[in-house]
Amino acid sequence: MGRWEPNARLRLVRAAIDLFAEQGYGSTTVPEIAERAALTRATFFRHFPDKREVLFAGQQVHTALLADGIAAAPRTATPVEAVAGALDALTSTFTPDQREFGPRLRAVIAGTPELQERAAFKRAGLAAATAAALRERGVPDAAACLAAEMGVHAFYRAFDRWLEAPYRETFPALARHALDELHAAAAALVSGPPSAGPGRPAP
Structure with a gap:
């Protein structure tokens, strides 16, 4: 070569x-x-x-894609809907090459404390950029931070699933599903489990 x-x-x-x-x-x-x-x-x-x-060179591109995706969301979009659009923008850029070497990349990072620190820094940077883009839309700080953390967690959750073989869903679809799961879990923290009905204790 x-x-x-x-x-x-x-x-x-x-x-x-x-x-x-x-x-x-x-x-x-x-x-x-x-x-x-x-x-x-x-x-x-x-x-x-x-x-x-070499392992983290895409961070600037990823933060820009998240910020641009949020900026492009309709003005009527909720913070979570805007984050969903940002995840679409980011995950649609991933290639089969990245999926092929993803498991080895993950293993190398997991086995090296220096790389674990750098990975945590990247994750925090993605969340900070996402929250800043939401605040630019007028989302209050607390809501912006929560939606951003949810979106970044959904990204990494979906990435792990995407690396599993065989897979039948695209990375964007997996990210959307992961965000929906986290959104539902957050809602359950407020509403609690389904009621068993008046006067009847929950099982």
Whole structure:
């Protein structure tokens, strides 16, 4: 494979995940990642500041997609409906490649404390961007924060389901289902379980 072929970014991501899975994150170097991808070290640093960011390079794009999705929601949309539109905008950009290497990516992060910290930072950043976009629509802060956390939790819940094989639903559909589940659970916190009827105790 030539060093100047296209798709360098994806090749570097694949190479990094493969090496992290094979020999561990701490034992993998940037030159090894570049060599596995058949690219130069200089090419690596044109795309990523360090080896950790190979796994989180999409954060800025993801936050922008969430914010744009919320901004594009109808003015009559509820906060949860706006978040649902944002999830559609984000999850529709994921590719079969990301699903293919997703389980290895998840395993590498789970086994590396440094990456777990970075993953938590990314998750918090997605929630903060979502809440800020909701506040721009006039949603009160508490409601904006709650809807944002619900949306981000739905995203990660759906991502885990999307990685399971075989799958029959698209990532956007799974995210919508996950958001519906969380919305129903939140409503149940207020309304409580169904009543057994006047004068009759619940079982």
